[in-house]
Amino acid sequence: MAKINYKKLQGSQNLRLRLLLSTLSSTPILIVDIRSNETIPGLRPHEISLLRLIEKVCDDCHVEINETGTKLKYKPGIVMGGKYLVHDCGLSRSIGYFLEPLVVLGLFGKKPLSIRLKGITNDSKDPSIDTFRSTTLNILKRFGVPSEGLELKIENRGVPPLGGGEVVLSVPIVHTSLMAVNWIDEGMVKRIRGVSFSTRVSAQFENAIIHAARGIFNRLLPDVHIFTDHKAGAQAGNSPGFGISLVAETTSGCYISVDTTISYPRKEETAEIEDDERADLKPPADVGVEIASALLGEIEQGGVVDSTHQGLLYILCALCPQDVSKIRVGKLSPYGIEALRLIKEFLSVTFAIKPDPSTGTVILKCVGCGLKNLSRKLS
Structure with missing residues (x-):
């Protein structure tokens, strides 16, 4: 051997x-x-x-x-893909942690992927499933991923510490390879959409967050719509919590998103707090103001994606055919920088990085490694 x-x-x-x-x-x-x-x-x-x-x-x-x-x-x-797969993601990280690598692998599978993931759907560490639905899937479509068969269904929500959420992810395969992009026009923000959710707490929490967030956005933009998703019973998972995911859509088809979740901390994070001194949940009005400001901060930075999606954007560009991809991002995020290093190490793709001083953004160019989906079935 x-x-x-x-x-x-x-x-x-x-x-x-x-x-x-x-x-x-x-x-x-x-x-x-x-x-x-x-x-x-x-x-x-x-x-x-x-x-x-x-x-x-x-x-x-x-x-x-x-x-x-x-x-x-x-x-x-x-990578085989396949359907009716089930995986329990556990409670130490949310489903968002597993979605990014899973969706990229799924594109290069032998068969389309359909998998049920169980665990925490929304927490404060990883991008929430709402952000994944509204933003990540739209970024994939830019690279020629077919929109048919690309979806994420939320069956139950679950927040820390006990989770109880369930989602079903479907990913189609790319038939030969992705498409190179020339994506440097951020456009202007034309509307803001969002989803506010609550599990095992009063629906008033959602209304308070939305009211606070809209108070900031309405001064800047008329088209703001934030939906509510109040879950009860089995669909609300096992722990009380609430949160919001916001996405700004621009005239050139970019999606800039932020999200946050407020829930009780996990056990390992509260080793020193006794049960009697259990921390109260943060007031929803404060959360609304903070998250609205965070979205404005992401928009101000510029770029065609927000800072949490930089790593994924670079990976998709690196996997494109041997053609030039050109993208614009705001300030390089630490995760994005690590992604660039590892892409060079594993795929031998080097990005040319050029700051654009007039806008404070950065333009990156690369020639893809030309990864083809060789494991798919040839008809």
Whole structure:
């Protein structure tokens, strides 16, 4: 048997990006010293859950973890896709953490992907499922992903600490490859849309958030519509909470989004707080003002996507055919910078980065690696 050459990496950072790019480029990786100096060393539950999820959608991939979880060997397989798959994402990170790598892998599968994910649908760490529906899916369509069969259905919502949410993600396959983009025109904001939700608390919370957010937007724009989604019973998951996801649509078809969720903290985050001193939820009016200001901040930065979607945008550009893609973003986000480094390492795609001083934005250009969907069935 031929000896496998593993690409050696160190540390726990950006495991999600490393696994995604390793799978797409068919590069086996060996990661050492995963949190080896921390009190609880090794991989975290959500990282192991992500590995299990990749095993479900791929065939013939091989995962080896040592006893302490500080060393991981991963040999990627073939992305199969498939339907009626089910995965429990656990409670340490929300479903949003798993969606980004999953949707990119799904595009290059043998068959379209349909999977039911269980866990936390909205939390304050990861992009919410509402943002994914309103923004992420629209970004994919820019790259020629067919809109038929690309959807995310929210069955139940679930917030930390106990989750209880369920969503069904469907991803079509790209028949040969993605389309290169020339996407530098941000346009002007023409409307703001949003969804405010609440689970196991009064619907008044949603109304208070919307009222506060609209108080800021109405001074700037007439077309503001924020929907409410009040869940009750089994659909409301297992924990009380509320939140909002906002998206600004521009005249050139860009979607800039922000979201937030207010709920009780997870156990590990409240080790020092006793039950009697359980923190109260933040007042919804304050949340509305903060989130509206955050959206205005993202719009002000400029660029065709918001800072949380930069990494995904770079990956999609790098996977395009061997043609030039040109994009404009606001200030480079730390996650975006890491994505650029790893794309160079795994796909040998280098971006030319040029600041545009007149607008304070940055223009990036690259020639894609020309990844084709070779695992799909040829008719």
